[in-house]
Amino acid sequence: MFTASLGVFLFGLLAAIAGGAVGAAIGGNYAFVLTGFCVLASWGVFAATGNSFGFDYISFGPFMGPHIAFAGGAAAAVYARYKGYMEDGKDVNSPLAGLGRPDVIYVGSIFGIFGYIVQIGISKIPWFGGHTDSVALTVLISGIVARIVFGGDPGKGLVKGSLHSPHAFAPGAKTFLEKIKPGPNGRWLEWQEHRGPLIAIGSLFGIFAGAVSIFLAANVPGGAAFANTFAFGISAVIILFLITNRNMPVQHHVTNIAGLAAVQFFPVLMGDDFKWTATATWDSKTWTMATLALVIAGIFGIFNAFVCEFFARLWYNRGTSHIDPPAASIWICNTIVVSLAALF
Numbered sequence: 001m002f003t004a005s006l007g008v009f010l011f012g013l014l015a016a017i018a019g020g021a022v023g024a025a026i027g028g029n030y031a032f033v034l035t036g037f038c039v040l041a042s043w044g045v046f047a048a049t050g051n052s053f054g055f056d057y058i059s060f061g062p063f064m065g066p067h068i069a070f071a072g073g074a075a076a077a078v079y080a081r082y083k084g085y086m087e088d089g090k091d092v093n094s095p096l097a098g099l100g101r102p103d104v105i106y107v108g109s110i111f112g113i114f115g116y117i118v119q120i121g122i123s124k125i126p127w128f129g130g131h132t133d134s135v136a137l138t139v140l141i142s143g144i145v146a147r148i149v150f151g152g153d154p155g156k157g158l159v160k161g162s163l164h165s166p167h168a169f170a171p172g173a174k175t176f177l178e179k180i181k182p183g184p185n186g187r188w189l190e191w192q193e194h195r196g197p198l199i200a201i202g203s204l205f206g207i208f209a210g211a212v213s214i215f216l217a218a219n220v221p222g223g224a225a226f227a228n229t230f231a232f233g234i235s236a237v238i239i240l241f242l243i244t245n246r247n248m249p250v251q252h253h254v255t256n257i258a259g260l261a262a263v264q265f266f267p268v269l270m271g272d273d274f275k276w277t278a279t280a281t282w283d284s285k286t287w288t289m290a291t292l293a294l295v296i297a298g299i300f301g302i303f304n305a306f307v308c309e310f311f312a313r314l315w316y317n318r319g320t321s322h323i324d325p326p327a328a329s330i331w332i333c334n335t336i337v338v339s340l341a342a343l344f
Contacts, residue, residue: 001056003120013116015062020072020112021105028073028092028322029243035064036236036252039229047220055226059233060135066327067115067138072108075146078161078321079107082150089151089321090186093243115142131342133256133334139327144315151320165318180313188312188325191247198305201249202258205235206301209255210262210294217263218279228259253308253326257333258301264341266293304333 002012023031042054062068074092081089085099096104115138122134144163151161168186169179182193192201209231217224235252242248267274269289282290311328 001061012062013113016068016112016116017109019062019064019068020108020110020115023069023072023112024076024105024108025095025097026073027095028070028077029239030095031064031069031073032066032236033240035059035066035069036233036239038064039233039236043226043230043233046226050222052226055229062116065115065135067119067135067142068112071115071139071142072111074143074322074324075111076104076108078146078150080104081320082152082154084154090319092322111142111146114145118142131335131338133331136327136330136334139324140331143321143323143327147319147321147323161320163315163319168318180317182313182317186317186319188316189250192249193309193312198309199302201251202254202302202305203298205249205251205254206258206298207294209259209301210297213259213262214266214290214293215279218276224263224276227263228256231255231259250326253329254301254304256330257304257337258297260334261300261337262293262297264337265296266290268341268344269293300333300337304329307333
């Protein structure tokens with residue numbers, strides 16, 4: 001959308017400068033919650049008019065796109081730690097405007113620009129750009145860059161941040177997976193870091209997302225292109241309750257990928273002559289295939305939950321900044337789902 005002309009590119013760039021600043025000012029997670037509300041509102045606009053500008057410009061563009069607003073807030077938080085304004089560089093909950101430091105807000109703007117340009121660049125890569133989630137990958141790259149630049153000892157020089165913090169590996173561990181097990185040096189989500197909760201949340205939230213995604217794809221003209229974003233939007237709103245110190249399940253990565261898997265594999269199950277039609281016209285075979293698509297959604301939900309926890313242990317738990325585990329898992333699993341569906 002933002003590469004049609006120089007004018008529209010510059011328009012989006014200026015919006016991204018402001019979007020990153022907003023993310024820093026209100027806090028990354030609050031910005032992400034607003035992304036969720038924007039996604040749900042965009043669905044209302046799309047269902048009523050067929051216009052996707054809500055998704056393209058507002059929800060996943062320079063206004064409230066996670067690669068701009070959330071990533072800007074995350075980068076500003078580790079910068080604030082580096083400058084000694086706050087102790088926790090992983091704090092993406094606190095509104096950083098409360099620090100009273102305009103340089104923190106400007107860092108959000110800088111990473112808003114970075115996210116805007118990188119996301120466009122990824123989307124233009126032949127084949128890969130159309131077979132991955134460029135927004136999620138940009139969130140990950142932005143977090144990695146922010147840690148490398150600002151993640152070292154506070155005030156001791158730029159570009160000294162460690163991605164893995166190997167000095168904090170579990171003592172006495174022999175394998176790499178044992179070395180990165182959660183420990184007292186930091187955890188992402190204690191209540192869902194083990195096998196049982198990951199399977200439960202991955203499968204059931206995955207089925208939840210798959211079901212609503214199939215219904216939207218079938219009953220809203222053109223809805224298949226955005227179907228997986230509805231449950232994702234609900235999951236993003238749930239983060240609001242996490243911010244209020246409730247142990248809510250973080251599962252937007254699960255609903256995103258599970259919904260995508262359902263919509264991608266349902267046509268594969270139906271055969272070459274498949275066309276999306278309203279659910280009111282479906283016969284028994286169609287419903288049976290839809291049910292199988294939900295099983296596939298649950299499987300990919302579990303897979304994504306485990307991949308996300310791996311990245312939490314790899315980068316987040318012992319780190320000085322927020323490198324987003326869901327974003328790290330979404331782009332990989334998106335590529336896997338889209339590529340596998342295309343093979344069939």
